[in-house]
Amino acid sequence: MTPAALAELVHSIATAVLAERGLAPAVLPETVTIERPRNPEHGDYATNLALQVGKKVGMAPRELATALAERLADADGVEAAEVAGPGFLNLRLAADAQAEVVRQVLTAGDTYGTGHALDGVSINLEFVSANPTGPIHLGGTRWAAVGDALGRILAAQGAKVTREYYFNDAGAQIDRFVSSLVAAAKGEPAPEDGYAGGYVSDIAAEVLRAEPDALSLPEAERDDVFRRAGVQLMFDEIKRSLHDFGTDFDVFFHEDSLHLSGAVESALEHLKLSDSVYYAEGAWWIRSTDFGDDKDRVVIKSDGAPAYIAADIAYLKDKRERGFDLCLFMLGADHHGYIGRLKAAAASLGDNPDVAEVLIGQMVNLVSEGKPVRMSKRAGTVITMEDLVEAVGVDAARYELTRYSVDSPVDIDLDLLRKHTNENPVFYVQYAHARLASLQRNAAELGLVTPGPDEIDLGLLDHPREGDLIRTIGEFGKVIARAAELREPHRIARYLEELASAYHKFYDAARVLPQGDEQPDALTFARLALCEAARQVIANGLSLLGVSAPERM
RNA sequence: GCCCUCGUAGCUCAGUGGAUAGAGCACCGCCCUCCGGAGGCGGGUGUCGCAGGUUCGAAUCCUGCCGAGGGCGCCA
Structure with a gap:
């Protein structure tokens, strides 16, 4: 039961x-x-x-x-x-009633634990969305891990999830990026407010390789070449890093396209007819204070140009027109001011503000020798997604970034990274899986086959440690449901640690396979089934986090 | 000044109304004739930031205060 x-x-x-x-x-x-x-x-x-x-x-x-x-x-x-x-x-x-879940796990396999709370709900999950002016930093890496896990968790509750990345490729920061590329190509230092990382000169060099005459072109054409080629190279690098990290997006949306297609303009025209905006002091303002913002925000500047938020409104409109019931945004704590604006944007479109849900996560900090280190490109203390992966591997990186509540800031210790430490709970969980996989191999060598769901004498599983393990396995569905409801992937990781612990304790107390001349009996098979169920649930849980479940370590 | 998040063991953190507040790390012991010792067992530490309130019951909910981080552009 x-x-x-x-x-x-x-x-x-x-x-x-x-x-x-x-x-x-x-x-x-x-x-x-x-x-x-x-x-x-x-x-x-x-x-x-x-x-x-x-x-x-x-x-x-x-x-x-x-x-x-x-x-x-x-x-x-x-x-x-x-x-x-x-x-x-x-x-x-009663032992047999309680152990019924073992049968359920073996029957359901990798669908064990899934639910239906979000059946039929179409969710747009936007995360990372780092500007294409540099590689993904630690902050973005956290969202890549947490966002991807959240997407898997929501899908496990029946939601149809679209992962989306918004490229802010329309604004002044891209202009600065381009002028930085040009400067690097000329061998000049980066402009005052430009980008100076080594990747800038790498990309500049690549642009030159493709277009050797770029620098001798007239200024406008030259910038155009660097913009087109440079930004594309940056996009490619970001996408590749994310892919290598196990995070793949369904849609990469370019802010640029909203301006080019006239979507921004038409959204604004539409907006002017609504009560959500008003005209004052030569500009158009949206009533974001209705949704907790400090002050109303300008959507059309007095020079007639759309403010940044105008593109956000057009973007949200686009998402709704694509049929999403719910639009989730994962943002860093430095963007918490967006909550009111996005809610106001939804309201201005005539929607329930709840269709725009903003998840705020705290920042990732660098620490060395117990002291905070400011990320600085010039000081070489910028840590990218690739750096982190290189230091600890994808599994450890994803797990470490996912096992904490996003409400708490994460400190990444530079010294630990350098040590390639194994002191990560992910190994505890993965080890449990590897050990279980090993048990299955050993059983197979003895010619023992895990019994089918209906051939197990579950009543034999009455050892206290077996009860603990069984009850923990039985919690899985509730844990996923809760994680989905609260948008809290870390619950999965914490649960897995508990499950791995229950398994290790069981395994220490209970012999599974026959030793020496012993013959397998009904208890052997019941325990084999329990082990397979535990292995299955660990695998299912790790999969929700995008972390591998190794057969061997 | 206003807004958001946080404050729990030496450290990093779980725990969004239940019984004696938990885990990992770190520290000290112990456990392999035996399925993977990346494991298990034992040893102890808490004014749950402070003060009120709500109730049968509060780390959890409400109010105020203190402390930490972040945010408050006709920038993007």
Whole structure:
């Protein structure tokens, strides 16, 4: 019996108990909370239902709990039900009922744990979107890891997810990038507000290789060559880094295209007819203060040119016209001011502001010898996605960046990177998987085959460590659902660590394969099935994070 | 000044109303005739930033304060 099934059982029994006393079952929560008590004496599962509703219906919580316990104790699969403390209901399940999840995992395979909360919902997930004026830095790398994982998690709940990267290739920063390329090509130092990294001269050299005469062209044409070729090379490099990092986008959207197609202009014309904007002091303003912004923002400047936010509005409109129900934006903490603006943008299009949901994540900091290091191109302390991958590998990098809540800033320690450290919990999880894969190989050598879902005597899995492992496996679906609902991929990583721990403890206490002259028995096969289920769930979880599940390490 | 996020063990962090607040790292012991020791077991540390409030019950929700980071352009 899974926790979800148990919750339903408790719910139906509670409904009956209340009805018998002429009380309205409407006071019951839709889904009964079933939790795993820390203290093993409190049973396999516990519910606080009687505490929650007792008072509402005028019953003492303990009295209600007692009534529930009597019925539950008689239910199939429930071994014991007792009332504790102020009205907790502690439940102990029969081994075979509890181990039912093992059968479910083996049947569902790599779909085990998926849900339907977002069935049919079309989601646009925009993340990274770093300016194409340089390689992806640590900040962008964090979003690449977290955003990609979130996309997988949302998809596991049934959503149709489109990953999108927005290239801001229309503004002044591109002009500065181009003039930096030209300067580098001429062998001159970077302009005052330009870009000076080594990649600039690399790209400049490549442009020259393709267009050897570029520098002798008239200024406008020359800039045009560097813009076209240079920006393209930068795009390519960014895309390649992301791909090597295991993050692939469905759409790379160019801001430029919004201006060229007239989308910005038409969005603005449309906007002027709405109540969301007004004309003042020679400019057009959007009422972003309605959505928590500090002040209203200019959308059309007094010189008639669209402000940056105008493109954002046109972009959101474009997304909605492409049929997305929900547009998610993952932004760094330095962009939290965008929340109000994007909500206002949605409202100005006549949409519910909730269709634009902004996820704010804290920054990634560099630390060396315990002290913060400012990223500086000139000082050579800019760490790129490629640097990080080179230092620790894709799996460790992705895992490390995903296992923390995005609400907390991440410090990347330069010294640890240099040490190529193995002190990353990803290895703990991956090791568990490799160990399980090894077990399957050993079993195969002995001619033992993991039994099919219906040939397992699940009642034999009654060791406490087996119970812990089984219950942990049973949590997976809830963990994914919660991670999707709260947009918090780190929950998957934390869960995997818990699962790996439960497995290691089980494996230490319980022998699986026969030794010496022993013959395999029903317990051998039951444990083999449990191991395969554990392996499957670890693999499924790692896959949600875009981290590999190695057969060997 | 206003807005956002954070403040939990020596360090890095989990824990968005439940029972005695957890894990990893670090430190000290112990455990391989045996399926991978990248493992397991034991040892201890907490004014959950502070002060109020809400309630059967608060690290969690509300208010104020303190501290850290970030943001507040007709830049993009």
